[in-house]
Amino acid sequence: MAKRDTPEINAGSMADIAFLLLVFFLVTTTMDSDYGLLRKLPPPLPPETVEPPPIKDRNVFVVLANANDQLLVEGEVMEISQLKESAKEFIANPQRKEDLPAFKVEEIPYFGKTEVSKQVISLQNDRGTSYDLYIQVQNELARAYDELRDELAREKFGQSFQYLVDTGQKKKVSAIKDVYPQRISEAEPKNTGGN
């Protein structure tokens, strides 16, 4: 009997098959991962609500956005680019001004007795406000908090706030968050734009 060679399988079309699969996956899939601003909505109001105690004017930073996408911040017209700086000044109140938020002394790990601002940012928008402006306002306010936290983290721990978050140093992160708690309150919706 003659010695039989195992015939070689022609692999030339293998590439075509693989390409076909590749194209299929390219078409049916998306690469994008979902990024976004994470927020927590307030729980629904019970039907008979007790009026919450009023918050002093000096502790509230009022941001109004109207149907024409104009901003009114603390009674003054403002551009979106200025919002972050004025929010930062409000939250930190570095000169302890009388018309900016009051402070309450609290015991915070790592920091000991610290003055914590009683600040609240109140955001109110109209039904006609564009979503783009709303997101920008949310973003600028978040940036104000983030920058203050970052400054504090660098001063206290010598590391950026993001680094502390990324490396999972939860205690330090929560201590910093206790010093600058993010309090953005959204008013119950109103229709003031007349449309």
Place this chain on the structure above:
Amino acid sequence: MSKFKKDGGDKDPAISTSSLPDIVFMLLFFFMVSTVMREVELKVSIDQPEATEIEKLENKALVNYVYIGEPLNAETYGTASRIQLNDAFASVKEVGPYIETRRAEVDEAEVPLLTTSLKVDKETEMGIVTDVKQELRKVQALKISYSTREKMDADKF
């Protein structure tokens, strides 16, 4: 005279393509691993706003999507902003039941982790978004994410 000169035959040697399938398979596996199946067919046009202070949504199995924007097929559906849940248009009233059905599908322990991702076109008026948010509050779906694109911020770097 030259030693290296080939004698005769100007034929190019055939390039071996036997490793081509391997290369393509490598690409294929990369795409299979790094991508997810497109979840729904969008019926509204969504151009997301840009933001810098964004976080990545983890665990996509626990995310419910609500799409709001102008219908792609404006001749049939008009240009007013509409809400899309799954593959169909929906009214504001249907958002609550949608969240509840999704909630019933997941493990009880994971219910608090459910996040609602609002994918909203930037030209949308806040009215409809506010309505959806009020509806979400009613069904206690309080974790939300305003889906945005990442903006390259000059003064951050």
